[in-house]
Amino acid sequence: MRIYSDFDDVICETAQALSVLAKGMFGRDVPYENIEFFNLQKAFSLTDEEINRLMDRAHETDFLVALNPIPDAVSSVQALSAAGHEVVIVTGRQSLCHEGTSQWLRNHGLGHLEILYVDKYKRAPATLPAHVPKMLTIEELHELHFDIAIDDSPTALDLLMHRTQCHIIVFDRPWNRQYTGIPHLRRALTWQEILALDIIKT
Numbered sequence: 602m603r604i605y606s607d608f609d610d611v612i613c614e615t616a617q618a619l620s621v622l623a624k625g626m627f628g629r630d631v632p633y634e635n636i637e638f639f640n641l642q643k644a645f646s647l648t649d650e651e652i653n654r655l656m657d658r659a660h661e662t663d664f665l666v667a668l669n670p671i672p673d674a675v676s677s678v679q680a681l682s683a684a685g686h687e688v689v690i691v692t693g694r695q696s697l698c699h700e701g702t703s704q705w706l707r708n709h710g711l712g713h714l715e716i717l718y719v720d721k722y723k724r725a726p727a728t729l730p731a732h733v734p735k736m737l738t739i740e741e742l743h744e745l746h747f748d749i750a751i752d753d754s755p756t757a758l759d760l761l762m763h764r765t766q767c768h769i770i771v772f773d774r775p776w777n778r779q780y781t782g783i784p785h786l787r788r789a790l791t792w793q794e795i796l797a798l799d800i801i802k803t
């Protein structure tokens with residue numbers, strides 16, 4: 602099967618690290634479990650200038666490479682690959698983050714995975730340097746086939762709702778607990794739960 606896996610907060614613990622960063626840079630103390638909104642500017646009550654500074658720091662390679670893996674994510678993705686499934690990283694990160702993203706995957710034994718940068722949030726730069734991968738538009742994403750898709754972002758999940766042949770899994774996070782946009786959605790609290798799903802085992 603061809604499996605779409607988001608990266609931030611599905612494979613690596615990005616929001617936890619951003620919570621620590623926002624506390625260090627701006628004194629905002631919003632523990633991870635209290636992050637109710639996917640919009641971090643809103644979640645951390647940051648000004649426009651503060652969110653820009655936070656995200657500039659969050660896009661730096663050393664910050665990205667240091668992110669912790671989500672428990673069992675790495676071994677689970679390796680197990681899926683070993684079982685013959687094709688796992689594709691479909692991230693809403695800007696492809697300007699490619700160095701940090703690809704290095705993180707290599708460091709964790711996942712360097713074989715294809716990475717697709719998709720403009721899920723419609724904030725791709727108008728032009729990108731020649732040395733970074735292109736970013737796919739939402740329309741280009743719609744052309745791609747996946748049997749399973751795993752994401753945590755309500756906005757990204759909305760982009761998947763028309764896929765009737767795709768099993769859509771929301772990776773449980775504080776900011777998606779109220780999400781009901783897709784009737785046929787499955788919720789997974791852990792990667793172990795994903796591996797145990799009948800659609801993956803068969």
Ligand SMILES: [Mg+2]
Nearest residue numbers: 607609610753
């Ligand atoms: Mg995510």
